[in-house]
Amino acid sequence: MNALAMLGSICRNTNSLEHKLALRHTAVNLDSSWFWYIQDILAKLNLPTLSDLLSRGYTKAKWKSEYKRATEKYWRDKILRLLATYPSSRYLNPLSMKFGTPHPVISLAPCTAEQVKRTATTLQILAGTYMLQSNRANFNQHGTDSRCLLCKSRPENREHMIARCEATEHIRDAHRRKLYDILCKHCDQASLLQETIQNPSLFTQIVLDCTNPVLTHMAPFPCDAIREIIACCQHLTHSLSAERHTQLQRLAPRIQKKRKLRQRVQRVTKKPSALTPVSNPHA
């Protein structure tokens, strides 16, 4: 952006030495000069060429709005392209991001020390970097069980942790009712809200990013509502994470014992049997 702003200044100051160098560059096209690199950036952002800029004479304001728009479009397209290839980003709505401002999940959260911790937990889950049992199973070669260690009923993925795990239902239940009350204030379709809240997939989506277009059947929430929903949902994710951690700490000795036993069994089954007779080569 700074380089493009400087280019605009060079193009406007027709008496400067830099302007003369730019004109010379368009005539000779020298490799590895500053103008050569800037031409590369102009082409990447789909902006006018250097010779066009020198001849057209953009005003400062017009050139600024032009390169800002082009830069925003370039990065927006690139982020959308990249996110489409990451399954971990399925709950994140990149369309609600605005150039130069953070995502609403961060920017609309109240800024208290406690809220910072809650936001950090939510962002980890939203980005797919929060270590759940299914992640462990994916990244571990030694037959790690993907089932939830607390309820042992299903693979522990994000939907399970946020919307399904029975071991943490007492935490979820109170927050679900609070979230329903908040949603009722901004949407008059009570039955639709009830269905959405009870649907594990949609509930997970609201909790992690309520700006996602998946929820547009409920009409977009106003900014104040989003702030309130985010505060409630981030409180929920942090409480679920804390409760999960407490229960896992309690189960740790038992889990450790089982893991050691499994490793011992694996070692024994891999060893060749001592009773296998050695064949006699002279027989």
Ligand SMILES: [Zn+2]
């Ligand atoms: Zn569970």
